[in-house]
Amino acid sequence: MNTQKPLLQMKQIHKRFPGVKALTNVSLRLFPGEVHALMGENGAGKSTLIKVLTGVYSIDEGVVEMEGVQVSMQSPLESQAAGISTVYQEVNLCPNLTVAENIFIGREPRRFGRILWKEMNKRAQTLLSERLNLHIDVTEPLYMYSVAVQQLIAIARALNISAKVLILDEPTSSLDKNEVQQLFRVIEKLKRDGLAILFVTHFLDQMYEISERVTILRNGEFIGEYMAKELPRLDLVLKMIGKELNLLEQLPQLVEDHEASANETLVTAEGLGRKGAIEPFDLSIRRGEVVGLAGLLGSGRTETARLFFGADKPDSGTLTFADGGSGVQTPRDAINHRIAFCSENRKTEGIIGDLSVRENIILALQAKQGMFRTISRKQQEQYADEYIRMLNINPPNPEHLIKNLSGGNQQKVLLARWLLTSPQLFILDEPTRGIDIGAKAEIQKLVLSLSRQGMSFLFISSELEEVLRVSDRVAILRDRHKVTELTDTNMSQQQIMQAIAGG
Amino acid sequence: MSKIYKHHLFWPLCVLAALLLFNLLYSPDFFSITMHDGHLYGSLIDILNFGAPLMLVAIGMTLVVATKGIDLSVGSIVAISGAIACLTISKGTDQNALGLVTFSILLAVGLSIILGAWNGLLVSVAGIQPIIATLILMVAGRGIAQLVTDGQIITVTSTSYSYIGSGSLATLPFSIFVVAIALVIALLLTRKTSLGLFIESVGCNPTASRMAGIRATVVIFAVYIFCGVCAGVAGLLLSSNVSSADGNNAGLWYELDAILAVVIGGTSLNGGRFYLAGTVIGALIIQTLTTTIYMIGVPPEITLVVKAFVVLAVCLIQSETFRSSIVYRRHKRQDTMKKEVARRVS
Amino acid sequence: MSLNRKYIPIVVTIMLFLVMFAVGSFRYTGFFSFQVLMNLLIDNAFLLITAVGMSFVILSGGIDLSVGSIIALSTMISASLVQQHGWSPAIVIPLVLMMGAGFGSAMGAIIHYFKIQPFIVTLAGMFMARGLCYVISIDTITIDHPFYTTMAQTKIPLPGGNSLSISAVIALIVVVIAIYVAHYTRFGRNVYALGGNEQSSLLMGLPVARTKILVYTLSGFCSALAGVVFTFYMLSGYGLHAVGFELDTIAAVVIGGTLLTGGVGYLLGTFFGVMIQGIIQTIISFEGTLSSWWTKIAIGLLLFVFILLQRMLSAKRSAQKQV
Structure with a gap:
């Protein structure tokens, strides 16, 4: 000593x-x-x-x-x-x-x-x-x-x-x-x-x-x-x-029982990995399923999400989709497979600060449609109003510059951007970080209700109870490895905690 | 009412108005416009007419600057385009033949597209910094223009060709209509298609744009081509106005004036939001300034000193550090130093 | 030791020069002589001096567009003071040099303290200096002061009947001093560090502000010195002297193997970059049928090749880092 x-x-x-x-x-x-x-x-x-x-x-x-x-x-x-x-x-x-x-x-x-x-x-x-x-x-x-x-x-x-x-x-x-x-x-x-x-x-x-x-x-x-x-x-x-x-066992049971396990598989990752980011892993996501990714900071959560979206190129493995398509090398590929991704770095990888809320909302849809199939101004305003109301974006002014909004509202605009492209799989990386309790609950509710309508989610959060609350299944990462998967039956904070701690 | 001050055109318009007002006070007949043989004459018309090439180049430059780029080669493209057109016409048997003139114009515009594409290729595909990539054509292009004209001034005697730069339509100089058409095309391209949105998006945040599925490469490639075409057409105007092509001097300093016009118009060199109307006003300010200086009898070269101050002033206003240094003037220097270190470390 | 990748650009530059000299020697009679080489120095003395200043600026990650204008302003001030006001060159020359240095340091200070891109600040400087020339006079002022004519005509004999001008000797001295400064002084190394990574330089406790301002001061000084040498060469002051010269200078530095993004390059490379530009001109004049604009096209082509070469090397560099 x-x-x-x-x-x-x-x-x-x-x-x-x-x-x-x-x-x-x-x-x-x-x-x-x-x-x-x-x-x-x-x-x-x-x-x-x-x-x-x-x-x-x-x-x-x-x-x-x-x-x-x-x-x-x-x-x-x-x-x-x-x-x-x-x-x-x-x-x-x-x-x-x-x-x-x-x-x-x-x-x-x-x-x-x-x-x-x-x-x-x-x-x-x-x-x-x-x-x-x-x-x-x-x-x-x-x-x-x-x-x-x-x-x-x-x-x-x-x-x-x-x-x-x-x-x-x-x-x-x-x-x-x-x-x-x-x-x-x-x-x-x-x-x-x-x-x-x-x-x-x-x-x-x-x-x-x-x-x-x-x-x-x-x-x-x-x-x-x-x-x-x-x-x-x-x-x-x-x-x-x-x-x-x-205190762990007292989990607020928000999720009413919901059978996603019977649905068909939407996308399967086999041996997907990238050197220095995440060791090769297998993971499949069903339609209407919310898969949580839990792990400490730096455990490879974000890196996993980025491989699914093509934000980084994988060095190994494959992604296969239910419709027979495969391979995602760039974000455009991912978007064409109807995948959406809200990055944890809202400022650098999400918002376009100098553009208005309206423009930020329609950006991904417009990019998907291409340069010449322009969404008319009227249509843009309709979309913006619709999502501002639906997600309760404040201030409710579509012409406000997004950089002047609070973090929570910026996040909602980004959600709106991607929801507008009607994705099959929505990857959310720390969607509730740095935003107030009210907005947090709204986002969680939104994830649940959309998943009931058949949208799949890959949900990443440092807050375990949040992951538990929304997920049907949780994949645990530790030190850049996927260590295990927990499903409803054996999913408790304690088990997750133990899996995260390992050893 | 207070919104007027915040409108991006407010300050450029004020400067322009002040310049015009000064001219009016200095020479009361500055605003007088007279009619001769169905043409309008007057200082204001001259400003529009002589400013036309600069406005064109600046419109193209605006889009490039909006993507956080810069095109130094526009002056050389101006020279090449004028030289090619004049050379083609001067080789013809009947210089007035419409077919020949049309062909020469198409040839010049086609070449400008190629030159613009060259710049676009270097920037978007090869990933070379815009200022460096376009420097190549800035240097070599001047040589190419001289090569085309053989170092001489090529004079043409084609009335059809000179119509572009010095003819008039509906009593106004034709060149004004060319600029108007270019402006309308630019506005349509950027406001009616989503190109404008993509340009601003790429210029403001390239990473986030890529994540939103925008093909940045295509967007950047497109703006350099557009800029090249604008410069090419400006070259036609310029050479047609004097019915000759001068490979040595045509378009000299144009890149700098165009950048200046863009910056005065309110588009930031850091990319993002762009203002085509502001750019046009910026170009008019520069042209009016030149005219004013001519008029009051000061050697025109001294315009450069004024331009230097304008560049510096506009950039200082756009510089965040400068603005905050005015706000926090009372704070000690050490404080700002520490903040600086903190900003860089974080 | 095997050939280090960092030496590739400079080796390419030197080889290129030698090949060009060899080609010229085979093609043209009278090309292969020591005096042709000396003439390269004599005719490009002011380019060499300016390029030395520019090398430091580019190595630090900046750019200086004002060099040509400062040369013109220097010729103008010299001519005006000597010819029209009868001042002694002994006062005028130091004054002009101080003016250049002061001009440069003002630009450096604005670049550093207000964080405005060097491109735009030196552009303003370029306008300013060029405009100030015309404030002095719009016309050429011929210099016939005995000191200047002596400087212009004196030839320093070299063995074998060859000779060098005083300007060329000044340029050579500047190059030698610059090589020493770049490689053997802290200032020189700080310039390289700054060009390599400004943030790291700050964190390593290097005097970033001082270095940056000094770099532009140095460039302003070199331009002014080049202006003085230019007056020895042209024997006049004129606002249109050295128009577009900044491009030649930047081209010389890049062809000399210096990375335009900063941090990599050698002063010796700049020397050969200038010599290559000179030899292109010489070849074209020996050719007779080729016109002067081929120089620009050739230089543009070389710029392209070197920029692409650098781009490929730096792409390899970042690929290497990941291994």
Whole structure:
């Protein structure tokens, strides 16, 4: 057991943004020679906490102490000077520069202002081979190497700034198994060197494999600090999702019994997969069935949805449709097979911000019909009015720019866009995230009633009770694998939770 | 009433009105229009007539800019088109033959389509940044125009051809009708078919457009072709007006003036919403400005300085950073720096 | 060490130059001589100087359309002050250089602080500088100050009866300094980093604002210096000098193997890019029957080939990353 004093301590941190409490009373202790995992679902406050720690955000209340001395973190440079370095998920280096330069740029060894390339390359070589066991040619440009190696180089840069605290922000998200192991060997070594490492991840297995201690956040609140060994998986998941076991069984039974299992299969995925996104899986969806996808953030839920819609091209497997068609390579293919998809990234992949509600509603139908079969203005207005009324979109003005609507109303407009194309299969990725309770219930009801009319759904949500409430069947994903499927008879939050936690 | 200020044409119209007003005060007979042999004459008619090629090019450029693109090659296309038409006519035995003139016009327009398609291909299929892709034709096109004219000025004596650029129809210069037709076609294409919706959609959010099933490649390809045709027709107007083709100088600076007209008209260089009427007014503003400067006796080249300020002013107004820096002027610089870092990190 | 992919464009450029020189030497008598090479330098000294400044701008991920106009403005200011106001060149030349640098840094500051595309800001700069020429005078001002005529006529003898002009020597010095700055100073490396990934540069704590503004300052300075050299060459100041020159400059940089999206390229490549443009002109003049516009067509063609080559290399690059 570690009886040392913490190297870095954050006490009672509060951070507010206009209208939002991003962090409430959060504490964090990092010990030298330890890996400390930071876990939480979307909106838990992980990234805000990291930004506070790296000096990007200033804190409203609370204290940060480094080796017992209070420090102020007003800018990224101050934080760096205090010995805190961060390696982000997307490698923040310059791909066009050499490996050595990426490690040293801004602090190159110089004589009379002249950069000493030989010296720099030699130091880079030594640093990489001695501290990270990485033997590569440091004079090659960075883009020649895989993301995994780039990440190690980013770590080398951090070490070179004589970091005492190393923050690894979801470093494994784009790595394969071997690369993760390579990274973990480096982390073990750094641990022995006495660094304090904050490891942000959403992979449970990886957390248990490497971490001593774990801090859990939820909705900007501090849930607790635990020793990893003493925290069972199920408890961890419960704490992240925010449920107590004994409360689980009281499920509001919204779904009246509905037999979708007798209907014909609409679409079947066989061995569908994409490297680095989701391992090959089988999944079939019947007509009028709501299939839920449950799993933690980063478990491959969204990636699965994107393969069904052709937003990403699969590297393996097939999609077969009931009508005999097969294969979906692009969104257009999917739309022609009458598949619709509401992405979780409303802003970047959903709304066209500068266009009106009306234009956003008819966009997909118009694209499907082609350029010259234009929907008349009158017809457009009819559609817009119809859906504004049906989905209760507010303000009920079809000429309002969509970027000025609230998140919930934007979501409804996107639903309207796709409903107008009368899809057979509607993929909803986090359709209720960031929207108010009322709108949430409306969307859930809509899914249920449409499924009774024969529309199939693939429903993704981080909120388990929501998935349970609307789904006839739930597919569980963990660490980019489809682990199991649960149907009505054995579907309870506890079972789902256990399947998600695994192990 | 307050809605008037927010209308996208409000400010461009104000500028145009102010310019005209200045002219009126400076020379009271500025607005006078007289009739000679069934033609109308006057400064206003001149502005419309001389501004016609620019309006045409700017209309095409508007659609390109709306897709978040840019076409630097329009000036060269103007030169090539005029050169080809004049060369074809000058080779004919009877320069006035309608068949020959029609053929030469079709040839020039056809060539413009090909040049536009070339740009469209590089941008939409090869995926090269628009500014870089169209730079190629901007450089090479000028050479091609000179090649066609053999570095000389080709003069034609065809009255049928000169009708396009300097003839008049129903007392008005014919070129105005050409612009009107182009504008109507553009409006029909973009407002009666859904091309306009797709252009705005692709320009505003390419990813979301792809997800909604829009074929961005086709849309982008189409706008570059349209822009090429507009530039080609502008080249015909320009060369027909002076009955000659000058491969060296025809259409020089047109790309910049056209971009300027588009920006003044309220279309953002960041793509999205586009305003064809605004563009036409923008082009008129530029032409009026040139006329004004001529009239008050300042060397016309000094228009450039004024243009520089206009470009800068319009862009500063469109720049979010600039607007917010005015709003938050009181805040310390460090604050903005931090915000900046935060914006980039998140 | 095997040939690194990063050297492909520059190797292509140098090979192209050598092939063109070889072809010219076989085809035309009198082409294969040291003096032809020297003449390339003499005739393109100002292009070389401007292209050096432009290389830094493009390497940083920007573009500078104002170079031609700044050259014209420099010739105009020099001519006006020396001829019409009787100032000494010893004052005028530093003044012109400062003007160029100041002009560039103003554009850089607007680009950085207001986040407006470099294309549009330098376009405004181009209009501005060109317009200011005409504010000074609409006509050509001939320079007959002894200093300028001496600079124009002095030939520096080289072994073998060859010679170089002073302008060419200045251009060579600029290239050598630029190579040193690009590869051996922090500023140079920051420019590359900025062109590689601006956001990363910021996160790595590099002085992004300073670097960006300095890059445009440097380009403005180089243009002004090119303008001074241009006066040695033309012995006049004129608002129509160097019209469309920005295109030649950009073309030279791209043909020199620099990636237009920034971050990749070499100053040595720019040197050969300029030489290729020069040799195209030389070949065309030796050919006799070919007219000058073939230069533009050839350069446009080369631009196309190089842009496509870069596009293919960068496509491979991103494919490689995923493996």
